[in-house]
Amino acid sequence: MKLLDRKITGKINDMINDIVETCSRILSTEAKVEEAASFDSKDDAKNRLKLVLMHDRSQLSPGQMEQMRDELVEVISRYVEIDREALDLCLEAETNTIALVANIPVLRAK
Amino acid sequence: MSGRVIVITSGKGGVGKTTSTANIGTALAKNGARVVMIDTDIGLRNLDLLMGLENRIVYTLVDVIEEKCKLNQALVKDKKIPTLSLLAAAQTRDKTAVNAEQMKEICDKLKEEFDFVLVDCPAGIEQGFQNAIAGANEAIIITTPEMAAVRDADRIIGLLEVKEEILSYKLVLNRVRPRMIQSNDMLGVTDVQDILSVKLLGVIPEDENIIVSTNKGEPVVNMENTKAGEAYNNIARRLLGEEVEIPDFETPPPTFVDRLKNLFLAPAKV
Numbered sequence: 123m124k125l126l127d128r129k130i131t132g133k134i135n136d137m138i139n140d141i142v143e144t145c146s147r148i149l150s151t152e153a154k155v156e157e158a159a160s161f162d163s164k165d166d167a168k169n170r171l172k173l174v175l176m177h178d179r180s181q182l183s184p185g186q187m188e189q190m191r192d193e194l195v196e197v198i199s200r201y202v203e204i205d206r207e208a209l210d211l212c213l214e215a216e217t218n219t220i221a222l223v224a225n226i227p228v229l230r231a232k
Numbered sequence: 233m234s235g236r237v238i239v240i241t242s243g244k245g246g247v248g249k250t251t252s253t254a255n256i257g258t259a260l261a262k263n264g265a266r267v268v269m270i271d272t273d274i275g276l277r278n279l280d281l282l283m284g285l286e287n288r289i290v291y292t293l294v295d296v297i298e299e300k301c302k303l304n305q306a307l308v309k310d311k312k313i314p315t316l317s318l319l320a321a322a323q324t325r326d327k328t329a330v331n332a333e334q335m336k337e338i339c340d341k342l343k344e345e346f347d348f349v350l351v352d353c354p355a356g357i358e359q360g361f362q363n364a365i366a367g368a369n370e371a372i373i374i375t376t377p378e379m380a381a382v383r384d385a386d387r388i389i390g391l392l393e394v395k396e397e398i399l400s401y402k403l404v405l406n407r408v409r410p411r412m413i414q415s416n417d418m419l420g421v422t423d424v425q426d427i428l429s430v431k432l433l434g435v436i437p438e439d440e441n442i443i444v445s446t447n448k449g450e451p452v453v454n455m456e457n458t459k460a461g462e463a464y465n466n467i468a469r470r471l472l473g474e475e476v477e478i479p480d481f482e483t484p485p486p487t488f489v490d491r492l493k494n495l496f497l498a499p500a501k502v
Contacts, residue, residue, distance in 0.1 A: 164416040167379050168423050175386050
């Protein structure tokens with residue numbers, strides 16, 4: 123293969139390199155990992171952007187979210203006993219709106 | 233009939249606001265419209281350079297506001313197109329030399345004489361931005377398929393939404409690299425649209441001719457057979473109400489090598 127490479131130049135050389143690369147990509151697992159990593163780069167960007175934009179649009183800092191969570195716990199605790207540790211409060215994006223989604227496990231009514 | 237005042241903005245710097253203003257303005261004028269471009273980036277003016285008019289500027293936007301000259305005296309005519317003019321920013325002052333009310337007044341006067349008043353906005357969301365959008369009825373948001381640019385564009389959209397005078401805003405996706413999108417290493421046109429949910433006005437592919445055109449002080453729409461020039465010309469035609477399809481930059485035509493690859497890859501997909 124190396125001997126052949128020396129003899130051929132230009133586009134033919136490129137083409138063979140491409141074919142070799144393609145074949146090795148299909149065959150070797152190492153190359154597959156590389157491909158998966160490159161696939162992730164765009165999806166990473168999209169997911170990270172969506173998350174950061176949710177916070178930007180809601181104009182809530184993580185600190186304010188924390189404060190809101192504490193205050194919600196306080197209010198709800200007046201009526202029912204809740205599992206404070208398991209409480210989950212987050213922002214979720216829908217098509218054009220942002221929803222505040224809370225999952226509050228109730229232990230027992232007061 | 234009164235003209236349209238369109239602000240060209242982005243939030244983030246370096247995504248192509250000034251390049252887009254120069255090219256959309258030139259393309260509109262080449263399509264027969266009367267166009268004036270205002271550089272509102274006071275202290276950091278560049279639109280004159282991109283138009284190759286840097287040696288012809290006598291009076292600036294600030295001179296007009298301070299009544300050192302008449303509005304018409306400050307308009308610099310393009311070298312080639314007689315229906316295209318530039319109102320340059322002052323280079324030795326800063327953004328505080330102008331306020332929103334004064335900008336609105338100038339835009340209102342200019343739209344009586346021109347079909348299009350294009351306002352090149354400075355980067356940022358401070359006073360310079362507020363001045364630039366003050367007289368506008370439409371906005372073009374320029375972004376690139378990069379996270380920071382998309383995030384800043386979203387912020388700008390939020391600020392434009394609350395401004396009642398701005399009746400419509402559209403998105404231009406600049407510096408798109410079809411190959412990187414295809415290999416999933418760059419946010420695609422649909423991804424950015426999905427995230428920002430704003431109507432798309434055009435897509436400009438990355439093109440080295442932009443650098444050449446800047447070097448020459450000649451907008452890329454004046455160069456023949458350039459990808460970016462064609463895309464900018466299409467944007468101008470869309471602004472003039474023509475239906476021009478946005479080409480698909482996400483799936484470039486397969487080359488010989490691509491076709492060979494597909495031949496090898498096809499059985500693996502099954």
